[in-house]
């Protein structure tokens with residue numbers, strides 16, 4: 014596989030990663046990155062293109078993510094169905110949902126460009142075609158699996174939305190095909206929210222593409238078309254979903270992400286994230302990167318179980334969830350909190366209020382448990 | 386989360402053992418609950434794969450779908466589940482008892498069953514499964530090209546009824562074991578980790594001589610403890626996928642049956658550990674004494690059950706695909722009332738729950754230091770006098786009283802006796818002196834002396850709070866009297882041909 018990122022070979026991040034091919038940035042990764050923007054560890058691992066699953070395994074934590082063969086088959090079948098016959102189903106949905114004349118719509122397959130599947134090549138071709146459609150030369154063109162580029166934490170991410178529609182009333186729409194169902198017009202809100210976050214990443218990337226090409230970004234719709242199976246059947250169902258909120262949030266969070274390169278620069282010269290190196294070397298390098306563990310990490314980050322043990326080790330209140338963390342403002346360890354409760358340590362000025370409340374709660378717990 | 390549960394979680398994180406959050410059990414736990422441990426096929430929307438079900442901990446019934454892509458097989462699963470669950474529901478419809486419904490002029494005598502079904506699922510996703518399976522099956526037609534057995538839509542209507550009530554905290558007909566346990570115990574892990582049944586139970590009920598925290602971690606390994614479902618473990622799915630492929634490709638019936646039995650065994654192996662955990666959870670909860678308001682809430686469940694059973698006998702049309710606006714609005718109002726009442730009842734039944742309100746200042750506890758039994762104040766009519774005795778309470782030095790003069794409060798010790806705060810003073814030592822004017826709750830007496838026990842004695846310790854479990858629910862017109870401006874009375878749902886034909890692939 015050719016290298017999918019084009020940083021100079023002496024780049025610090027590339028050196029950290031070692032000789033392994035970089036893992037590409039995906040929309041899923043970016044949304045996860047913004048799900049925990051305070052985490053320097055993840056920012057560097059992702060920017061360096063480290064295989065986090067492999068890394069976690071090397072330091073003794075098999076990540077518990079995997080896809081069922083049933084789920085995979087189903088997803089492929091549904092994608093296949095939507096795309097079958099030159100996106101016949103998608104075109105039907107566009108006609109139904111957006112009431113647009115799409116009789117003469119046609120599709121360009123961007124999975125490859127003249128046999129070349131390299132992302133930068135496909136990205137260039139995508140840009141060329143967008144300019145072509147935007148200029149009004151061929152408004153009825155649907156792009157299948159276009160590639161868009163986005164700068165994230167100083168790195169170029171290549172992103173592949175399922176499809177991009179032609180201009181409908183002057184606007185381009187991002188299309189996402191998902192295999193979770195919409196039952197009576199309502200899909201699982203968490204799944205929809207996740208899809209929307211990813212769509213926002215694509216829209217943002219699309220804006221950058223328009224910007225660089227000098228095209229007006231007003232041509233990009235802030236709504237995306239979510240296609241998923243209807244009820245318990247296979248029939249595709251589509252809905253336009255507004256993304257303005259997600260776009261604002263994403264932009265804010267991306268701007269906050271400290272540049273991963275700066276973070277990497279702060280590492281000792283000997284640090285390595287090369288998954289072929291020894292466990293000790295890797296562990297000490299990982300430790301040198303500040304993590305910001307929360308229980309939600311368990312649902313999206315391959316490093317989560319490693320970070321959880323680390324958080325346990327230093328008794329970080331966040332590992333017990335937001336409720337506990339919010340009740341311990343200014344107190345950075347559950348051990349300290351327990352010391353205040355036991356009266357073996359005195360809280361500092363900033364912690365007095367929280368510690369008093371904890372003590373009052375502990376006293377009430379003692380009294381009222383006995384009362385029963 | 387309250388600061389009290391934070392303290393409990395901190396303590397648990399130190400000891401490696403869960404800490405109680407309550408002194409009593411706040412949910413009805415039936416003598417004969419129906420436990421359901423379901424599995425679904427990954428990637429599909431509610432494609433039943435298998436289940437262990439029943440009311441006998443020693444003998445669960447195993448239901449499996451050996452080829453979930455086969456529509457007929459899936460409906461056979463629904464049929465078999467219906468046979469079990471409908472029989473269980475029918476078994477609750479035996480003895481009835483009278484009760485009084487309504488207030489004032491609208492009071493009437495009615496009958497309700499002495500039992501109601503109680504369905505227990507492992508977790509919140511299990512409840513979502515019940516809702517989806519209900520939606521999937523209740524709209525099927527029993528005649529025509531896609532006909533199913535009549536028990537299938539009947540199952541669907543009941544499952545939908547269960548799922549709708551599950552949103553009401555005061556109802557106990559459909560409960561998730563993880564939620565039940567987490568409401569009664571705090572662990573030293575996060576709430577999201579508590580949604581894992583095996584690891585939650587490891588904290589609450591660690592094996593002899595071991596550390597709950599450590600066992601909880603071990604329980605997260607799907608190879609040791611298969612997930613409690615309905616989602617399956619992706620690694621297990623590879624085995625299953627292979628078996629199902631062999632099942633499809635078997636050259637004869639005997640060969641197919643042999644693979645089929647292997648599929649059954651594998652699936653059963655995935656669910657049995659959870660089945661046992663479910664009953665262990667039931668045991669642990671049974672060990673807790675029941676809260677005082679629990680039987681009353683179960684009586685309401687039995688009433689709802691009786692009403693729905695009657696409706697099914699008389700009309701029987703399924704619940705709509707979606708609630709109409711009027712019905713949705715009413716439902717929301719009922720839900721808000723139910724939540725408020727449930728919170729208040731819990732606090733009245735359980736000093737440890739009340740302590741949460743004491744900590745925020747919405748309740749306070751003090752010792753009666755004085756009482757004025759012979760106090761009269763001017764009544765509403767000119768010249769009249771009404772009997773309004775007072776008591777004076779003194780709180781301990783570190784109590785916070787967040788209530789203002791004039792606030793109406795009540796005490797769990799005498800819930801029928803209203804009280805109003807006349808005065809609050811903070812003493813130099815930090816304690817508070819609160820003077821309360823009392824009204825009612827004197828066994829209908831209008832003047833002193835107060836009948837024995839109806840007026841607090843000096844030295845008695847009492848808790849007062851603004852919470853009121855008997856607060857009147859917000860008034861909404863009956864469904865039948867919905868004004869035409871709001872669409873008139875909601876019509877029962879008429880299933881369409883489209884609903885019945887909806888394919889399930």
Ligand code: SF4
Nearest residue numbers: 052305310314317320
């Ligand atoms: S699991 Fe660790 S590396 Fe991943 S986001 Fe959480 S804290 Fe960061």
